[in-house]
Amino acid sequence: MSLKHAILVLLETEPSSGYDLVKHFKSRLGYFWNAKHQQVYLQLKKLTEDEWITFKAHSQSNKPDKKVYEITELGRKGLGDWISQPVKPNKINDALLVKLYGGHLTSKDNILAELAAHKKSHESVLENLLNIENNYLELNKDKQAHYLLPYMTLRRGIIGEKAWLEWADEVEKTLSI
Amino acid sequence: MSLKHAILVLLETEPSSGYDLVKHFKSRLGYFWNAKHQQVYLQLKKLTEDEWITFKAHSQSNKPDKKVYEITELGRKGLGDWISQPVKPNKINDALLVKLYGGHLTSKDNILAELAAHKKSHESVLENLLNIENNYLELNKDKQAHYLLPYMTLRRGIIGEKAWLEWADEVEKTLSI
DNA sequence: ATCTAATATGCAACTTTTTGCATATTAGAT
DNA sequence: ATCTAATATGCAAAAAGTTGCATATTAGAT
Structure with a gap:
């Protein structure tokens, strides 16, 4: 809740x-x-x-x-x-991974097309987050200190999205062989 | 569903x-x-x-x-x-980030302790995933090819967990100043 | 005038997930 | 003998989330 x-x-x-x-x-x-x-x-x-x-x-x-x-x-x-109070570690339910796991039930093209679509959406999210980061970095030191914790959550988004895209590139390269 | x-x-x-x-x-x-x-x-x-x-x-x-x-x-x-059929991009609801965002309502020690606890759990997940990866990499080429798609989902886990830990280190360093 | 898009809020039905409770078998420890 | 832990399955109530529907205002385009 x-x-x-x-x-x-x-x-x-x-x-x-x-x-x-x-x-x-x-x-x-x-x-x-x-x-x-x-x-x-x-x-x-x-x-x-x-x-x-x-x-x-x-x-x-x-x-x-x-x-x-x-x-x-x-x-x-x-x-x-x-x-x-402590919170539980985050629950991950990732339908794309389920699909990829069972990807042999569809065509490689279908898998790559879906991956490309998700990639676009992650790229646009990352771009958005980087813009917010730039705004933050232009603030004066007092304001930066004030928004430090929200900024840390923003960093999670940036690092997470970059990792997602890195993974997607790896999958694309591996499947294209 | x-x-x-x-x-x-x-x-x-x-x-x-x-x-x-x-x-x-x-x-x-x-x-x-x-x-x-x-x-x-x-x-x-x-x-x-x-x-x-x-x-x-x-x-x-x-x-x-x-x-x-x-x-x-x-x-x-x-x-x-x-x-x-296409699947929707994954939905993320991350209570730890909510907590961090509002972290000024508790002590820095509490935040760092919670982060440390989550770090342990992510480290253990990563270790587990790396063991599975090692098992995969010891398979012969035929078997590796057979399990390629599940392996790609495993890679998502490994890259994702490494990114999480990278972020946690950044947060620890930033908050400890 | 009429249509569209953005702003702004909400109910109702349904699906999905969580929490609490419940039971039964077998191995091994005390 | 009794307790504990792992194995194995399930129902019922409550909470959380999704989908469909509904309404109203204002700006701007046709």
């Missing part, structure tokens, strides 16, 4: 609407957490009922109204408690 | 009991797929109802009886169909 906590850490950094959070997950923290908008809105509702967060309706002149949520003291305490 | 397919690719390689499959997931394919035994037994039941797999009861003198499942023609066809 960690979508809850993923939402809370983001709200702890800055108040946001559900829509903002989803965009955050989609665009910047995809290597970190993924959630559909329906799931996010549901958790926001539950967190509001538990009084871990509150919201204010913000009317916008150029866009539909939105609810901007912020974390409460209760929420900050709950989040702190969770963060102080 | 890919646990189903993960089970099928394993059964397509060799007939196994539910217990074997779980051990497989736990010990060798943890970088590939993870599932609790209850979930595996449930899917085996459903796959049997759909006649994608069948089982024979094997009585063992030194251990409790077990059901050894094997894939049917119907199952092989279903698996082949699934493998020919």
Whole structure:
């Protein structure tokens, strides 16, 4: 039950609407957490009922109204408690690897085409992460220190994506012989 | 819905009991797929109802009886169909990164201790994968060619775990300043 | 005017996964 | 004899996630 906590850490950094959070997950923290908008809105509702967060309706002149949520003291305490407890190692369920494992049941071309498609998507994620890194590196030292931990999570994304692409190249070379 | 397919690719390689499959997931394919035994037994039941797999009861003198499942023609066809279709890029939900992102809510020692614990677990996974790789590399060329695709998935595990450890070292160094 | 895309939120049904509980066999240790 | 650990399987309830559907606002294009 960690979508809850993923939402809370983001709200702890800055108040946001559900829509903002989803965009955050989609665009910047995809290597970190993924959630559909329906799931996010549901958790926001539950967190509001538990009084871990509150919201204010913000009317916008150029866009539909939105609810901007912020974390409460209760929420900050709950989040702190969770963060102080150990978390389980990450669970990996990778359908592409399942497919590759059983790749003899389809054509080599099909496998290579699918790999190429995934490669494109990983390349675009990496590019995006590198842009964010560049922005971070241009900050002054105080701000860099302030965002050090989020930056460390960004580094996980960058190193992880590079490793994925390295692996994909290896597979392409091996299968093309 | 890919646990189903993960089970099928394993059964397509060799007939196994539910217990074997779980051990497989736990010990060798943890970088590939993870599932609790209850979930595996449930899917085996459903796959049997759909006649994608069948089982024979094997009585063992030194251990409790077990059901050894094997894939049917119907199952092989279903698996082949699934493998020919594109799969979505992998979804990542990483609680450790959530924790690190909000790490200012706990102590640096706590963060470093947790990181060290995860590091140990990743080191042991990597060691395990490298042992399997060594076994693979000692096979003759025919066998190596036969297991090439599973070996590629193993490589994903090795490259991924090395990248994880590289990242963890970077975090340790950065936070220890 | 009408269509499209982006913004913004949400319910309901269904699937998948997790957690808790439960049982049974055999080997080996105390 | 009894306890422990490994082997082996499963049901039921709850939690988490996905898919389908639904609605409303505003900007900009046709």
